[in-house]
Each structure stands twice: as structure tokens, then as C-alpha cells.
Amino acid sequence: MTLKIVHLADTHLGFSAYRKITKDGLNQREVDVYNAFGRAVDKILEIKPDLIIHAGDLFDSVRPNNRAIKFALNQILRISKNDIPLILIAGNHETPKLSETGHIFSIFEHIKNIYPVYDEYRRINLSLNGERVSIFCIPQFKNRDEFNSSLDKLRKDSSKDENVDYRILTAHVGTAGLYEFRMNELNEQLLPVGMLKSGFDYIALGHFHRFVKIFDNTFYSGSTERFSFTEANDEKGLLEVTLGDGGKEVNFVALEIRGMIDFEPIDCANKTPGEIITFMKEMIAKEDIRNKIIRLTLKNISSHIYRTLDFSEIKQLLGDALHFDIKTDVLEEEIFSSYKNARIDVLSKEFSKFIENYSLDKNIDKKKLLKMGLKYINRVEES
Ligand SMILES: [Mn+2]
Structure with missing residues (x-):
């Protein structure tokens, strides 16, 4: 049996820029960013995957405005109602440095089919399309120590020989070593690329804004919109990933966005x-x-x-x-x-x-x- 996954990341809801205002008095770029995510969800519902992975930075900030929160909730409810499980790991933009602040992702708790992962390492086991699927999740952490201990947990957890058909890793990280993909942000977590090489059928990365294939099984989907001029020449979209006995297929699905x-x-x-x-x-x-x-x-x-x-x-x-x-x-x-x-x-x-x-x-x-x-x-x- 095959497993179809949609992998996307870095939607940055709540981002705004420039002075252009819509007829309704909203910042035009803020609306562009909502539209990109809305179109991504349209595409997902067309594709009807078995699983969706959003690899972090759903929101642009730790305290997104009410419009961004409402928009995110509505889109996520569309997914939930269509009975597609969505793994939502937190990125550095939405993760507070202090635990007292509380994490915005807590609003997604207890929604059917939605699995928010924040402030902790988690392994999520699902039965999808008759397949046993394990998703190992490395969200953004408050500090380096917690990040490093999550990597230890991952090493131990993923080396266990268990009866699983598909093993998938998702992480919100830059990469260091042979291949470097960074955003040069102060709180970014860096994963040595060597750690990515073994044992997973697919690795869904978020944080770096361009669509990149690192290894045969390891991809950044890139962001759903352009957030700076360094991204001017990038196409933006999501990845349609098919895993099966016949091998692996990864298709980039472009989204229509502002030039x-x-x-x-x-x-x-x-x-x-x-x-x-x-x-x-x-x-x-x-x-x-x-x-x-x-x-x-x-x-x-x-x-x-x-x-x-x-x-x-x-x-x-x-x-x-x-x-x-x-x-x-x-x-x-x-x-x-x-x-x-x-x-x-x-x-x-x-x-x-x-x-x-x-x-x-x-x-x-x-x-x-x-x-x-x-x-x-x-x-x-x-x-
Ligand atoms: Mn990020």
C-alpha cells in the first residue's frame, strides 16, 4: 500500500509589510500571506493525502493578532473536518523563550485530527491507509539544552526496532555541516546533516524558505509566500510525497502568489x-x-x-x-x-x-x- 503525505512549512500567518492597504483597510501583504495558506489548504483538499505535515512557523510571531489566529483556526478546521491528520510542529517564530508566555499552539489542542507539537519531543504513531506510521517530531525549543536533549531522545527512540511500516522525521531546523541551510536568525536550531542520513523513509524539514532536496529522503518544502527579496526568484508551494513499495515520489506543487x-x-x-x-x-x-x-x-x-x-x-x-x-x-x-x-x-x-x-x-x-x-x-x- 502507498502512503501519500503533503509536506509544507513556514506560512508565517500574521506577517505584514509595506504600506499598501486593501479596500477593507487591511495590510495587503498580511492578506497575501493568508491567501497563500488558504490556497495551500485548497490544494491539500484536492490531493486528499493520508497525512499532512506542517514543519513549523505557521505563525509569524509568538503573539499573532486576532485575525491571524482566526484565519489559522478556520483553515485548520477545514482540514480536521476532512478527516486528514495534520502534524503541526512549532517553529522559532511562534515559540516563546519563557514558559510563562504560553504557546499559541495550545489553541489547537483537542481538535480532532490535529496534532500540535511544541515545547517537547514527541513520537506520534498513526495507522493510515492500513499502514503503521511513526512520525518523530522535533519542534523549536526554548533553548539549546532542550533541543540537544530532544536529539538524544530521537536517537534512542528511532533506533528501537519496532514493527512500523513507515518512519518519518519532521523538524524545524537549519542544517549545518556538509550542507548549510540557514535563515541566520538568533534562535535558530541547527541540525548536523549527518543525523539526517539514516533510518527514515522521509524527512520533512521546515525553517529554510526555499524548496530544497538535501538527500533522496530529505526535503525543505520552502515557505508558502515570499518574505524578503532574497526569495524573489523562488517558486513557492508544497510537496506531495508518495511512499510505497515502488519507491518514493516527491512533487513540488506551486502556489499562485504575488510576483x-x-x-x-x-x-x-x-x-x-x-x-x-x-x-x-x-x-x-x-x-x-x-x-x-x-x-x-x-x-x-x-x-x-x-x-x-x-x-x-x-x-x-x-x-x-x-x-x-x-x-x-x-x-x-x-x-x-x-x-x-x-x-x-x-x-x-x-x-x-x-x-x-x-x-x-x-x-x-x-x-x-x-x-x-x-x-x-x-x-x-x-x-
Ligand atoms: Mn523558522
Whole structure:
């Protein structure tokens, strides 16, 4: 007999961004993110799998707003009513660091067919389609010690020789070692890829936002929407996994979501403001930008050229987009001169002083480190 699983992750309900508002006064990106999950559930009900695994970050935060909670509950009830078991492991975005805070996933307790897993390692045994299926679950933990002890439990538990037809692992983790897939978030859990190699028929990972096959049995489904420009070129969707005597089949099912374009950076060195605008026009004309999220990067632009750019013209060029970002990578010399002239703000100054007085290993290029640091500080302050 075969076993059909839908694997998805990182829906981030409650995420919002940009200023665009819907007719009903809601943040448009927040609504986009709900729609993506709604469509995912539509697809799942078409596919009618034996089991659904959501590998974490259903919610974007520890305290999602009431709309996000209501939306999630309604979709999860659709699944529950269709008698499809859903394993829901918690991700780092929705897991609080303090136990006093309480976990939002507790609202899913006692709903038929729904198995929320949070704050503890769990093995769930189900009988599906006449098959005995064990699902080993590693959700996000409050701290590293709890995570490590969950891995010990997993090692012991999964090495037991029991009568099981299918053994499935799901975890909300980045990976470390031979293959590195990380989101570079402070609380992310990292699993050595070596641990993934043995003993499971399928491994459903969440956390990394792109669809990736790591090993024949190990996949990130990726997120259901795009949450940053680094994801601009990713297709988003869910995985339809079929396990059976005839082997394993994994199909990526794409979801229809809003377009995002991160244009190739425009090198502004030796260009006049007029030439930069002309270049922009040509670039934009090649793409359909309507209702999409757009980013234009101006590389090597000096601040006096930037200040003389015709922004009303740029606004007109990009007016059909849902949102546009203009990113500037300022000339290297300017970062230093602005530091010397003390025109920059307190945090940058503090950081520069710190680097200047700090004794670093000789191999480390102070100038480069300072430049990188200032760039990050600028980026954070801009956003
Ligand atoms: Mn995550």
C-alpha cells in the first residue's frame, strides 16, 4: 500500500509589510500571506493525502493578532473536518523563550485530527491507509539544552526496532555541516546533516524558505509566500510525497502568489542622473511590474548624484507596482568621509570608535570590517 503525505512549512500567518492597504483597510501583504495558506489548504483538499505535515512557523510571531489566529483556526478546521491528520510542529517564530508566555499552539489542542507539537519531543504513531506510521517530531525549543536533549531522545527512540511500516522525521531546523541551510536568525536550531542520513523513509524539514532536496529522503518544502527579496526568484508551494513499495515520489506543487522582482543592480559609477533614469526605464520596460513587489538597486552611487535624481519620475515609472524599494549601495570613499565629518548618527559613531580602539587579529582587515558594519547599521536604520 502507498502512503501519500503533503509536506509544507513556514506560512508565517500574521506577517505584514509595506504600506499598501486593501479596500477593507487591511495590510495587503498580511492578506497575501493568508491567501497563500488558504490556497495551500485548497490544494491539500484536492490531493486528499493520508497525512499532512506542517514543519513549523505557521505563525509569524509568538503573539499573532486576532485575525491571524482566526484565519489559522478556520483553515485548520477545514482540514480536521476532512478527516486528514495534520502534524503541526512549532517553529522559532511562534515559540516563546519563557514558559510563562504560553504557546499559541495550545489553541489547537483537542481538535480532532490535529496534532500540535511544541515545547517537547514527541513520537506520534498513526495507522493510515492500513499502514503503521511513526512520525518523530522535533519542534523549536526554548533553548539549546532542550533541543540537544530532544536529539538524544530521537536517537534512542528511532533506533528501537519496532514493527512500523513507515518512519518519518519532521523538524524545524537549519542544517549545518556538509550542507548549510540557514535563515541566520538568533534562535535558530541547527541540525548536523549527518543525523539526517539514516533510518527514515522521509524527512520533512521546515525553517529554510526555499524548496530544497538535501538527500533522496530529505526535503525543505520552502515557505508558502515570499518574505524578503532574497526569495524573489523562488517558486513557492508544497510537496506531495508518495511512499510505497515502488519507491518514493516527491512533487513540488506551486502556489499562485504575488510576483516579486529584484532587478539586477544598476552600476551608477560615471553615470549622470539622466542616464540612470534612462537605464531604469529600459530595465523596467522589459518586465510586467503591475501589482508586483519591486526592488531597484543603485550601485556605486554618490550622494550628490542620488540627491539630484528625479524621484517624481521614478515614482511614475514604478507606480503600477504594489510596492517598490530603492536600495542604494553608496561609494566606498563616502562611507569613510561621512564618518570623518561626523555627519552620521550615534550608533555608527560608537561602532567606528569601538573598531578603531579594539585590538584585532592582524589578519582581519579593519577597514573592511568597519565598512561592513556601517553598511549593516545603515541598512537597519533605513528600514
Ligand atoms: Mn523558522
